Every structure is written in C-alpha cells, then in structure tokens.
Amino acid sequence: MVFQRFLRPLLVAATLFASVxxxxxxxxxxxxxxxxxxxxxxxxxxxxxxxxxxxxxxxxxxxxxxxxxxxxxxxxxxxxxxxxxxxxxxxxxxxxxxxxxxxxxxxxxxxxxxxxxxQPSILIARADAPFKDLKEYVAYAKAHPGKINRASVGAGNITNLAGVMLDKAAGISTTHVPYTGDPLAIQALLSDQVDVYVGSLTLAMPHTQSGKLRVLGVFDDKRLEQMPQVPSLKEAGYNLDAxxxxxxxxxxxxxxxxxxxxxxxxxxxxxxxxxxxxxxxxxxxxxxxxxxxxxxxxxxxxxxxxxxxxxxxxxxxx
The missing domain is CATH 3.40.190.150 (Bordetella uptake gene, domain 1)
Structure with a gap:
C-alpha cells in the first residue's frame, strides 16, 4: 500500500508529461x-x-x-x-x-x-586573368569576342542569367561553360579551365582572401560588407542586380x-x-x-x- 501511495503521483505526472x-x-x-x-x-x-x-x-x-x-x-x-x-x-x-x-x-x-x-551574385575571375577589374574585363571581351570562358551551374540558373545580362548590357560576347554545381565551377576557375564565374560569396571568399581568385564586381546597387573594396555594377555604370x-x-x-x-x-x-x-x-x-x-x-x-x-x-x- 505504501509503495502504491508513492507510485500513484509518479504515474499521474508521467501521464501528464506524455499528454503535453x-x-x-x-x-x-x-x-x-x-x-x-x-x-x-x-x-x-x-x-x-x-x-x-x-x-x-x-x-x-x-x-x-x-x-x-x-x-x-x-x-x-x-x-x-x-x-x-x-x-x-x-x-x-x-x-x-x-x-x-x-x-x-x-x-x-x-x-x-x-x-x-x-546573396548578390559576384563576377569572379582567376587571379592570372588578363583583366584586373570590371572595366578591363569589358574592354578585353570587346577586343576578343567569345574568347572569355564563363562558367555557370546551368543555363537557367542565376549564375548564367546574370552573366548573360551583363553581356547584353556591356555589348560583349562570352562563351558559356556549364557545370553541375558551384564547387565544380570554382574548381574550374582555380585550375584555369575557365576565366570567370558568376557565383556567390560563400564559396568564393576563402579563395579571394588567399589571392587565388579575384572579384571584379557585385551584382547589386551597393558594395558587400564582406568585400568593401569591390565596386557594385551600378557604380561601374550598369544598372544591374542579380x-x-x-x-x-x-x-x-x-x-x-x-x-x-x-x-x-x-x-x-x-x-x-x-x-x-x-x-x-x-x-x-x-x-x-x-x-x-x-x-x-x-x-x-x-x-x-x-x-x-x-x-x-x-x-x-x-
């Protein structure tokens, strides 16, 4: 009886806990x-x-x-x-x-x-590319139509659409090279298989900080907090965001x-x-x-x- 008297409150508490x-x-x-x-x-x-x-x-x-x-x-x-x-x-x-x-x-x-x-798209270039900023990029592309290989992760993805939008706005022509994911596109840049890639900050940041890659511009109307030294495309005269x-x-x-x-x-x-x-x-x-x-x-x-x-x-x- 004593045991049951102590057990009953415990059973009630357990039932209430299970119900909640x-x-x-x-x-x-x-x-x-x-x-x-x-x-x-x-x-x-x-x-x-x-x-x-x-x-x-x-x-x-x-x-x-x-x-x-x-x-x-x-x-x-x-x-x-x-x-x-x-x-x-x-x-x-x-x-x-x-x-x-x-x-x-x-x-x-x-x-x-x-x-x-x-995440604003950013235009990323390999460190040894023959252009150091957006102005040089556009000038080089105009002088060498189709020579710049531009990576993306799919034709309908923002990584390609943003690049196409810039091509149209700047009056240039680049060659689209699709990959199946951001890591592969970044690796293609690092191994000099492509010249540029429109991607996001997250994967590119470690490589830009080490100097292996360079960011040419930000597809936004303002600079990124993480990269205040990189101009927005709007600053460069292109009213584009992506x-x-x-x-x-x-x-x-x-x-x-x-x-x-x-x-x-x-x-x-x-x-x-x-x-x-x-x-x-x-x-x-x-x-x-x-x-x-x-x-x-x-x-x-x-x-x-x-x-x-x-x-x-x-x-x-x-």
Missing amino acids: AATAQVTRIVVPFNAGGATDSYVRAIADEMTKRGIQTIVDNKPGASGMIAADAVARAKPDGLTLFMGSNSTLANNVVLFEKMSYDPFKAFTPVSHIGY YAWYCLVAPTGTPAATVDKLNKTINEILASKDFAAKAMQQGVVRRGGSPQDLGRFIRAEYDKWAPLITELGLARKF
Whole structure:
C-alpha cells in the first residue's frame, strides 16, 4: 500500500508529461537543398532562433527536381502554419518558365511569410586573368569576342542569367561553360579551365582572401560588407542586380494571424545583432519585410527573368 501511495503521483505526472509531449507543436521548414550547404546552415540558424523565441522549429531537407520535390510537399501540407517552405529564385519564379509541367503553381499554392535574405551574385575571375577589374574585363571581351570562358551551374540558373545580362548590357560576347554545381565551377576557375564565374560569396571568399581568385564586381546597387573594396555594377555604370534570394512561404489557406506571428518573429531574428554577425559570416545579406512585400517581390522577379529565359530559348525545355 505504501509503495502504491508513492507510485500513484509518479504515474499521474508521467501521464501528464506524455499528454503535453503528444500535443506539442513543431514547426517544420522544408529546404530544397542537401543538409550542410551554406543556405541550409543559414535556415538552420533561423530555426534555432525561432525555437529560442517559443516556436519550436526543425529543418527538413528534401532536395531534388530543381527544388520541386520540397515545394510540392509543402504545397500539399495542412495550412496550419506548422509547415513552411524555403523558397528561392528557381522554385518560386524561374521554374515556371523553365519547366513544361509543374505539380504546383507557386503563385497560387503558397502564402508569403517573409523574406529572410539574399546573396548578390559576384563576377569572379582567376587571379592570372588578363583583366584586373570590371572595366578591363569589358574592354578585353570587346577586343576578343567569345574568347572569355564563363562558367555557370546551368543555363537557367542565376549564375548564367546574370552573366548573360551583363553581356547584353556591356555589348560583349562570352562563351558559356556549364557545370553541375558551384564547387565544380570554382574548381574550374582555380585550375584555369575557365576565366570567370558568376557565383556567390560563400564559396568564393576563402579563395579571394588567399589571392587565388579575384572579384571584379557585385551584382547589386551597393558594395558587400564582406568585400568593401569591390565596386557594385551600378557604380561601374550598369544598372544591374542579380542575386540568389531566400524566403519562407506557407501553404495557401494558412490563417493570417499565424502568418503575421511568424513574420514578426522572423523579422525580430533578422534585426538582432547576434544573428547579423552569423549572417555576415555566411555571406548572406539579411532582408525581412512584410508578407505583402514578399509577394510583390516574387512577382517582380518572375517579370524580370522570364523574358530573358524565353529569349535564351530555355522556356519549357525541361
């Protein structure tokens, strides 16, 4: 009897704990890239901060099919705010033009939550290239049409589209050399197989710091904090911007109050000094804003890149 008297409170406590655990809500951010990459790490940092602020959050990686596997999974999820998708240029804008068939409509399947950041594209050259800055690059390309080999990670990727956009604006011609990933394109630069590459800061920074690669310009309207010595293309006279951007969206039908709560939390995270330091280390420029801001931005990105993709003959190619 004595044993039972002591045991009963323990059983009640265990039952209550199990009940609370069973009803605990976990928010899941579905990322369309493999775990361990720069973008994945950035999203995980946001997830950690969301958890600290009372929204228990995990990251679920679902790579493949140009991000459409992950996007489709979220589009079909219950619109309760517990499943979010990390959207980007390809999944929410460019894929609409590139692919013949998609299992989801990015303009109808999702409710914008918040921008989270972007990485301006940068024009990177091998250290021994016969041009030291953007002005010399354009002059050399004009004097040697088609001689400059320009790497990318795919014809419809921003790494190629930004390069094509600069070619058109500067009146030059370069030879496109596609690779299957950023590491291979960077390695091609390091081994002198190509002359330039339009990529992101994250992978290039160690090699630019060691002097093996040189950054000629930033596809943005301002200089990067991490590379204040490198001019923006706008400074050089080209009103061009091109970047890989990242945002969070939820399935359509997610309650507005839930979206607003998530948006407020994410913007608080982005504004914090501790998170700002993490973002800078990862080469990401923080960008928040309202759900409405994000919705307008996604549509503007589609309107910006769709005509160029079509002009290049890439529309409905996949």
